[in-house]
Amino acid sequence: MFLVDYIKTVYNGVTSLLKGMRMTGYYFTHHKEIITQQYPDVKQVLPERFRGEVVMTHDEKNEHRCTGCTACELACPNATIKIVTKFDITPDGKKKKALDTFVYHLELCTMCNLCIVACPTDAIKMAQSFEHSVYDRSLLTKVLNKPGSKLMEGVE
Amino acid sequence: MIEEVGTSPEGDLIINVGPQHPSTHGVLHLVITLNGETVKNCEPHLGYIHRSIEKMCESLSYRQFIYVTSRMDYLSSHINNQGCSLTVEKALQIEVPERGKVIRVLMAELTRMASHLLWWGALGMDVGAFTPFFHAFREREVINDIMEETCGARLTMNYIVPGGVMYDIHPNFQQKVKDFITLFKSKIDEYDTLVTGNIIFQQRMKGVGYISGEDALSYGCTGPVLRASGVKCDIRKIAPYDGYEKVQFEEIIETGCDSYARYLVRMKELKQSLSIIEQLLDNIPEGEFQAKTKAVLKLPKGEFYSRVETARGEFGVYIISEGGLTPYRIKFRSPGFSNLSALHHMTKGSKLGDLVATMGTLDLVIPDIDR
Numbered sequence: 001m002f003l004v005d006y007i008k009t010v011y012n013g014v015t016s017l018l019k020g021m022r023m024t025g026y027y028f029t030h031h032k033e034i035i036t037q038q039y040p041d042v043k044q045v046l047p048e049r050f051r052g053e054v055v056m057t058h059d060e061k062n063e064h065r066c067t068g069c070t071a072c073e074l075a076c077p078n079a080t081i082k083i084v085t086k087f088d089i090t091p092d093g094k095k096k097k098a099l100d101t102f103v104y105h106l107e108l109c110t111m112c113n114l115c116i117v118a119c120p121t122d123a124i125k126m127a128q129s130f131e132h133s134v135y136d137r138s139l140l141t142k143v144l145n146k147p148g149s150k151l152m153e154g155v156e
Numbered sequence: 157m158i159e160e161v162g163t164s165p166e167g168d169l170i171i172n173v174g175p176q177h178p179s180t181h182g183v184l185h186l187v188i189t190l191n192g193e194t195v196k197n198c199e200p201h202l203g204y205i206h207r208s209i210e211k212m213c214e215s216l217s218y219r220q221f222i223y224v225t226s227r228m229d230y231l232s233s234h235i236n237n238q239g240c241s242l243t244v245e246k247a248l249q250i251e252v253p254e255r256g257k258v259i260r261v262l263m264a265e266l267t268r269m270a271s272h273l274l275w276w277g278a279l280g281m282d283v284g285a286f287t288p289f290f291h292a293f294r295e296r297e298v299i300n301d302i303m304e305e306t307c308g309a310r311l312t313m314n315y316i317v318p319g320g321v322m323y324d325i326h327p328n329f330q331q332k333v334k335d336f337i338t339l340f341k342s343k344i345d346e347y348d349t350l351v352t353g354n355i356i357f358q359q360r361m362k363g364v365g366y367i368s369g370e371d372a373l374s375y376g377c378t379g380p381v382l383r384a385s386g387v388k389c390d391i392r393k394i395a396p397y398d399g400y401e402k403v404q405f406e407e408i409i410e411t412g413c414d415s416y417a418r419y420l421v422r423m424k425e426l427k428q429s430l431s432i433i434e435q436l437l438d439n440i441p442e443g444e445f446q447a448k449t450k451a452v453l454k455l456p457k458g459e460f461y462s463r464v465e466t467a468r469g470e471f472g473v474y475i476i477s478e479g480g481l482t483p484y485r486i487k488f489r490s491p492g493f494s495n496l497s498a499l500h501h502m503t504k505g506s507k508l509g510d511l512v513a514t515m516g517t518l519d520l521v522i523p524d525i526d527r
């Protein structure tokens with residue numbers, strides 16, 4: 001009885017190994033089935049929803065849509081965003097709150113998307129860039145509104 | 157607690173496996189008492205990746221705390237987010253629209269498949285086979301791409317939010333998942349050829365890491381570990397959430413109680429998940445994907461609990477609210493912690509090599525255990 005079991009085990013062992021080897025052989029001879037991405041020589045196009053970093057959209061007249069309402073700052077779980085506001089004088093002489101600087105700490109951001117969802121005017125969005133490494137940590141603190149930009153007309 | 161170096165009073169060798177050891181999956185630290193090659197005792201030491209997530213959640217609002225839970229069991233991040241969202245919804249009595257529910261289930265099952273695939277590859281490495289890892293990652297990559305397109309991230313998605321899901325699915329989603337199903341069906345037999353049927357693998361698994369159903373229950377094991385010991389415990393069946401009661405699937409029960417049974421449970425669950433996805437994919441109802449919720453969520457005073465079935469077992473979220481903007485206390489019941497606690501029971505008296513294989517079948521994710 002023992003001998004029969006022993007021979008059976010050896011037989012099963014050899015066949016199962018051969019089956020496995022056959023598959024290895026298949027992939028060895030079928031190079032099309034191999035998937036390797038040649039990064040960084042060939043860069044993949046990332047889907048538009050990919051969360052790489054927060055950016056502010058500006059149009060060709062250098063205008064943005066951010067009113068400085070700080071909703072994104074409040075929505076952010078780890079104090080990545082700091083909004084500095086100023087007071088503009090409107091043509092009819094009234095004071096109006098406006099965005100001065102939008103400070104974004106990329107090193108703190110977890111790409112959770114909560115700020116984008118919170119923004120009432122769609123002023124910010126996620127960019128697809130992902131190669132963020134720099135030599136100095138301070139370079140990761142960014143100002144998102146471009147210099148000289150102002151609020152787009154009609155955005156409240 | 158046993159000493160961490162040297163020999164025990166009985167003359168047994170005490171060695172440390174981990175926290176930086178390739179076979180312990182992350183930063184798990186095991187202090188093992190060895191008599192020759194026989195394991196006499198094994199004691200996990202935790203704390204190497206403790207981020208005090210529960211404490212952190214106390215200072216975050218009910219919308220913000222969910223993203224942190226992706227970083228606990230990062231292989232089931234969707235399901236963790238789902239558990240938290242369910243608790244918040246329960247407290248505020250928010251009714252999730254049907255479309256939102258179906259999308260959630262689809263995502264949860266895709267996550268489960270991705271998680272089981274990674275486990276399968278890693279288990280192969282644990283028992284000394286390197287190739288399965290690449291095969292598993294090839295298929296897992298497709299799921300990750302699907303996630304990336306719809307949710308915007310590959311691992312820590314933060315896609316399931318209180319009230320539903322953050323966005324509607326991407327227009328390509330259904331087609332991509334269909335392609336994945338076709339691909340996966342053609343590949344799943346390869347897995348069996350390569351690993352399940354392999355005689356060396358079977359002998360490393362069968363009869364190793366035995367734990368009876370009763371013992372597993374008393375250690376608080378859940379998920380595939382408990383189901384492999386013949387106990388029904390699938391939360392999707394016993395307390396259905398998000399419309400799991402409407403889909404047809406089997407709860408996989410094995411009675412082998414050993415590593416091989418745990419292996420079989422997960423391999424069969426892969427097929428069940430695939431069948432759930434197939435049932436729902438063409439029947440995503442039209443309508444809203446997210447219920448209308450207030451911008452600032454304020455939970456009423458009280459205690460709230462809900463649980464979900466992650467790829468590793470039962471994940472529970474317990475919130476105590478004082479009626480404010482942030483929780484008073486949050487407690488997570490993570491499946492990995494209880495499963496790990498049964499390790500010493502399973503491996504007492506076995507060989508050192510079997511300890512690694514048994515640990516592989518527990519599917520441990522250390523950040524989930526040590527949060």
Ligand code: SF4
Nearest residue numbers: 076109110112113115
């Ligand atoms: S993505 Fe999240 S962490 Fe990053 S800035 Fe927005 S809210 Fe803050």
Ligand code: SF4
Nearest residue numbers: 066067069070072119
């Ligand atoms: S980006 Fe949007 S949410 Fe943030 S301050 Fe500007 S308008 Fe408000």
